[in-house]
Amino acid sequence: MMKYKTLTKGGSTYYRKLKILIPIKGKYEKDFLNTIFQNLESICSEQPEITYNELCTRIGTPKDIIIEYYENADTEYIIQKLRISSIIRCIVISILLIAVVVASIELYSFHKLYKRAEDSIDGYVIERIHDETP
Secondary structure: OOOHHHOOHHHHHHHHHHHHHOOOOOHHHHHHHHHHHHHHHHHHHHOOOOOHHHHHHHHOOHHHHHHHHHHHOOHHHHHHHHHHHHHHHHHHHHHHHHHHHHHHHHHHHHHHHHHHHHHHOOOOOOOOOOOOOO
């Protein structure tokens, strides 16, 4: 994990927004983020009071940087990474749905078992009679 301590407040905000905008995080994206981080470190060391808006003016908004990166990236690589992330997302959703269905079935069977046990036990009730003498 990279240390944000070397960046100014504006630099760390810029880097966080940039990281959020990247939909896939493969080897090339990590290298790209490392390069951006190093550039931000050098800018922040030269100008410790630089703000997020000044960074956007100087090097472009995070959105513009990401758009430019993907315009210049290999299309096949991007399609492959998006396909893999889509498959992983579907698998995770399927596992979660199966877990919810299994948990619901178990809860229903425990509820039936509880009701059956409740009906089979002879219980007693304590009644209190309040004497209402004036």
